[in-house]
Amino acid sequence: MSAAKTPTLADVADRAGVSPKTASRVLNHEGNVRPDKVARVLAAATELGFTPNEFARLLRTRGSTTTIGVVTADIGDPFWTGVIRGVELAIGDPDRDDVGHPQRFILSASTRERSDREPEIVAAMVDRRVMALLVVPTTTDQSYLGALAERGVPVVCVDRPAAGTDVDAVVADDDGGARRGVELLIAQGHRRIAFVGRPSVYTTAERIAGYRAALRAAGIVVDDRLVHPTITDAASVGPIAERLLSLDDPPTAVFTADVAASIGMLACRRTRSWRPAMVAFSDFDAAPVVEPTVTVVHNDPVELGRRAAELVLDRLAGYTGPPRRVRIDTPIIERESHLA
Amino acid sequence: MSAAKTPTLADVADRAGVSPKTASRVLNHEGNVRPDKVARVLAAATELGFTPNEFARLLRTRGSTTTIGVVTADIGDPFWTGVIRGVELAIGDPDRDDVGHPQRFILSASTRERSDREPEIVAAMVDRRVMALLVVPTTTDQSYLGALAERGVPVVCVDRPAAGTDVDAVVADDDGGARRGVELLIAQGHRRIAFVGRPSVYTTAERIAGYRAALRAAGIVVDDRLVHPTITDAASVGPIAERLLSLDDPPTAVFTADVAASIGMLACRRTRSWRPAMVAFSDFDAAPVVEPTVTVVHNDPVELGRRAAELVLDRLAGYTGPPRRVRIDTPIIERESHLA
DNA sequence: TCAGACTCTGACATCGATGTCAAGCACGAA
DNA sequence: TTCGTGCTTGACATCGATGTCAGAGTCTGA
Numbered sequence: 001m002s003a004a005k006t007p008t009l010a011d012v013a014d015r016a017g018v019s020p021k022t023a024s025r026v027l028n029h030e031g032n033v034r035p036d037k038v039a040r041v042l043a044a045a046t047e048l049g050f051t052p053n054e055f056a057r058l059l060r061t062r063g064s065t066t067t068i069g070v071v072t073a074d075i076g077d078p079f080w081t082g083v084i085r086g087v088e089l090a091i092g093d094p095d096r097d098d099v100g101h102p103q104r105f106i107l108s109a110s111t112r113e114r115s116d117r118e119p120e121i122v123a124a125m126v127d128r129r130v131m132a133l134l135v136v137p138t139t140t141d142q143s144y145l146g147a148l149a150e151r152g153v154p155v156v157c158v159d160r161p162a163a164g165t166d167v168d169a170v171v172a173d174d175d176g177g178a179r180r181g182v183e184l185l186i187a188q189g190h191r192r193i194a195f196v197g198r199p200s201v202y203t204t205a206e207r208i209a210g211y212r213a214a215l216r217a218a219g220i221v222v223d224d225r226l227v228h229p230t231i232t233d234a235a236s237v238g239p240i241a242e243r244l245l246s247l248d249d250p251p252t253a254v255f256t257a258d259v260a261a262s263i264g265m266l267a268c269r270r271t272r273s274w275r276p277a278m279v280a281f282s283d284f285d286a287a288p289v290v291e292p293t294v295t296v297v298h299n300d301p302v303e304l305g306r307r308a309a310e311l312v313l314d315r316l317a318g319y320t321g322p323p324r325r326v327r328i329d330t331p332i333i334e335r336e337s338h339l340a
Numbered sequence: 341m342s343a344a345k346t347p348t349l350a351d352v353a354d355r356a357g358v359s360p361k362t363a364s365r366v367l368n369h370e371g372n373v374r375p376d377k378v379a380r381v382l383a384a385a386t387e388l389g390f391t392p393n394e395f396a397r398l399l400r401t402r403g404s405t406t407t408i409g410v411v412t413a414d415i416g417d418p419f420w421t422g423v424i425r426g427v428e429l430a431i432g433d434p435d436r437d438d439v440g441h442p443q444r445f446i447l448s449a450s451t452r453e454r455s456d457r458e459p460e461i462v463a464a465m466v467d468r469r470v471m472a473l474l475v476v477p478t479t480t481d482q483s484y485l486g487a488l489a490e491r492g493v494p495v496v497c498v499d500r501p502a503a504g505t506d507v508d509a510v511v512a513d514d515d516g517g518a519r520r521g522v523e524l525l526i527a528q529g530h531r532r533i534a535f536v537g538r539p540s541v542y543t544t545a546e547r548i549a550g551y552r553a554a555l556r557a558a559g560i561v562v563d564d565r566l567v568h569p570t571i572t573d574a575a576s577v578g579p580i581a582e583r584l585l586s587l588d589d590p591p592t593a594v595f596t597a598d599v600a601a602s603i604g605m606l607a608c609r610r611t612r613s614w615r616p617a618m619v620a621f622s623d624f625d626a627a628p629v630v631e632p633t634v635t636v637v638h639n640d641p642v643e644l645g646r647r648a649a650e651l652v653l654d655r656l657a658g659y660t661g662p663p664r665r666v667r668i669d670t671p672i673i674e675r676e677s678h679l680a
Numbered sequence: 681t682c683a684g685a686c687t688c689t690g691a692c693a694t695c696g697a698t699g700t701c702a703a704g705c706a707c708g709a710a
Numbered sequence: 711t712t713c714g715t716g717c718t719t720g721a722c723a724t725c726g727a728t729g730t731c732a733g734a735g736t737c738t739g740a
Binding site: 358359360361362365372373374377396398399400401402 | 686687688689690691692694695696697
């Protein structure tokens with residue numbers, strides 16, 4: 001018994017009594033092969049269980065794979081897995097494009113908080129000839145992505161625009177969403193509104209900008225002691241709540257800028273007697289179920305991923321125009337917590 | 341201006357004034373090259389920005405990639421993205437193995453509810469020479485996976501064991517977890533306990549088995565009108581709740597077999613006056629935050645993925661023993677809802 | 681000075697597929 | 711009969727890397 005070996009095109013050709021090239025012609029539907037040989041080749045291929053060596057094919061044809069590379073910041077955060085889910089939904093969407101396209105795959109990797117690895121990972125993916133790249137930028141400079149454009153690899157940045165270069169990008173309306181969320185609290189008469197969330201280069205900055213804009217428009221002076229873009233997880237909201245409560249003039253409402261902050265804030269409401277009004281950025285499973293139900297600015301990672309994938313598919317389908325920037329709406333879902 | 345082209349090893353060799361083979365030797369640290377040539381080759385490589393063509397290398401060396409294929413049932417379910425996250429955590433774990441291993445990637449695809457595509461997707465991944473495969477079986481027969489073992493590709497089944505073949509598998513203790521969960525309700529005096537969850541070949545069957553075992557052990561006759569493994573999403577719990585409430589002898593407690601059922605049940609508690617005791621299979625973000633906090637059987641997808649990846653890494657590191665079956669504990673996290 | 685061992689080097693074949701090209705053949709028209 | 715046309719076919723080169731191997735150069739010790 002020899003070890004099981006993958007049959008090659010030559011094996012198929014031998015068995016069918018034709019040349020490798022003819023076998024290739026049959027299997028690639030090139031036509032111009034006599035029917036009896038077609039039959040013999042197809043029979044031989046099924047009998048041997050032939051599957052072409054993708055690497056050899058790609059090497060010869062200088063083709064790219066049917067794989068989309070996705071580089072996220074941290075796979076530990078459900079938000080990014082949501083983005084990946086969106087990409088998967090889009091590239092598998094049967095309505096989207098020509099029936100019978102080959103199975104597309106997602107090649108994913110995360111920078112795991114080490115933004116210096118971002119270029120390395122991107123380079124490794126390019127070496128693997130991904131047909132397109134979807135990047136959540138974590139470094140402060142994405143100019144290295146320019147080299148990809150030269151190689152003709154479509155690139156789309158997700159959640160944050162690329163810095164230092166102009167490529168397609170899909171971002172949420174962080175600024176506007178935060179502003180509308182805070183306005184909702186102001187409309188309820190609140191003037192002391194805290195901001196709690198994770199630190200993050202772009203999105204948090206945008207959300208703080210929206211928060212400030214809403215306050216300013218209402219003639220409310222921003223009190224920096226109420227602004228805490230410093231949490232790491234839900235548990236870290238506790239100490240911040242303590243600090244807010246110990247102020248002479250504690251906030252009567254809170255804007256939570258991400259899911260971790262929202263969950264943490266809900267925990268504080270349960271364990272402490274503090275019951276501020278609340279609006280959260282990003283919806284979450286439990287928001288319509290907890291007491292009170294949570295009013296949110298809807299920020300859908302799946303939609304981010306889906307739209308990003310669509311930009312990619314457009315480019316693959318031939319779009320060669322200038323970089324486009326898509327802004328995903330962040331509508332308010334009014335529930336109860338902003339009334340509290 | 342010609343189009344930007346990827347430099348080849350031959351280009352590097354030309355520029356350094358050596359043969360391609362010598363350049364190859366330098367770049368692969370084979371040694372036995374005169375220092376001045378080493379320097380010239382390295383210089384030429386950086387100047388040209390040379391990166392080796394992975395396909396050519398893999399073709400020649402008959403090597404496999406540094407990619408792990410992950411086939412999940414449905415990327416629309418956060419549970420499976422959790423599994424992927426676990427895999428990512430494990431393969432990126434710096435403690436786990438030899439420093440400086442090349443960047444590992446995850447190649448993912450989902451069967452999208454069409455279980456007939458499972459073998460196709462697996463085949464496509466094998467053609468792409470993934471170094472290992474992690475499969476969530478959805479078909480009723482995984483005997484086709486046997487062919488992979490012959491090719492020496494490590495395979496691990498996740499969440500459900502493979503049918504018709506014997507390969508490594510990582511499953512949760514569905515049976516025992518459900519049994520312990522239901523026992524908790526019985527200990528509170530409940531004798532009319534409903535079961536609500538999604539339909540699913542293996543895991544739901546196991547959880548129902550645990551549910552039945554607990555009832556039987558307590559001398560309670562199982563009433564099939566209380567068993568509803570039929571929901572599709574959280575919203576579909578509503579009609580089931582109606583049906584349960586309309587019984588002559590409605591249940592006083594509910595065991596929800598998955599997150600969707602749990603969220604749905606919480607929604608019912610809010611909108612209807614029905615307040616049954618509750619134990620849920622699978623923890624979720626909001627469980628410790630809602631009123632009442634939800635007692636759960638902890639079923640961690642991340643841990644499933646992580647352990648599965650570890651089995652894979654063991655095999656890649658040389659383990660050649662018989663297939664192993666790992667059962668992940670499903671400990672009870674006692675909160676309040678089982679007391680209601 | 682010379683044999684033998686060791687270092688260094690590049691020509692060439694190879695992995696498995698496909699592009700190129702020219703030859704072989706059948707057919708119809710002139 | 712002869713030529714042109716178009717269909718079939720396979721030999722061969724090619725993609726970019728690496729394994730093989732033999733030959734050239736260097737160094738040792740006798």
